[in-house]
């Protein structure tokens with residue numbers, strides 16, 4: 001057993017006082033020494049955090065004690081260490097930015113649990129739709145899935161004509177943890193798609209609970225792991241090294257801070273080109289030192305997770 005856990009979770013549920021909730025929730029995370037990113041919105045809660053096992057368990061118990069989060073599910077992965085360096089608990093207008101005119105609490109696609117998904121995806125009448133961004137599906141996706149060249153879920157409406165011919169098919173949407181699909185599947189229903197399903201808990205839960213069969217490549221994640229393995233059944237590499245074109249699923253951030261592109265770079269090219277994606281990037285005078293991981297920690301000198309807490313300068317710190 002590894003000593004740390006990474007939690008991934010979301011819940012669409014009305015939160016009447018997001019600012020007040022945020023303050024309280026930030027304090028809870030501080031008390032439990034969690035790091036990560038949490039978004040609070042009037043429509044719900046979305047987070048990914050890391051911490052020691054006991055702290056993560058206490059956090060999950062505290063969240064689940066609130067009846068608003070009855071339907072919330074935690075995806076739990078083991079880690080050797082924190083996967084975040086900072087703690088951000090922020091209020092936004094949506095828990096996942098979409099600008100789509102939908103309310104998943106009123107209408108959304110039918111949830112498929114990982115086992116049901118594994119069976120249904122092989123149905124000849126089924127189409128898989130990847131709801132993630134282009135840089136995410138370029139490193140891994142379900143075999144045969146339709147992807148969109150989009151930066152953000154906001155751009156989904158621009159791609160509707162690419163799938164307009166599938167309105168009578170069974171479509172299953174999927175994303176990393178399931179949160180985007182709540183809105184994307186709702187949007188497809190509003191656009192006249194008749195049989196809309198979504199992979200509940202996303203790629204991560206499918207990997208944890210159903211072995212990840214038929215997921216090719218790796219799953220992009222938003223912490224310092226960059227991309228994680230999903231498929232323990234029939235894994236394949238889908239991405240190629242940005243420099244030499246050989247098959248590689250080593251995802252790095254380009255060492256040029258101005259570029260910082262997420263690209264696949266093979267081991268040899270990583271060292272040869274100092275972790276950069278192009279020669280232009282290699283000549284960046286601000287180039288960061290490549291250490292073989294392609295992950296560059298943000299400046300954390302003098303940082304304390306208390307910084308984002310409103311009462312930081314006040315009584316809480318002194319007590």
Ligand SMILES: [Zn+2]
Nearest residue numbers: 241244266269
């Ligand atoms: Zn290479």
Ligand SMILES: [Zn+2]
Nearest residue numbers: 254259277281
């Ligand atoms: Zn670059």
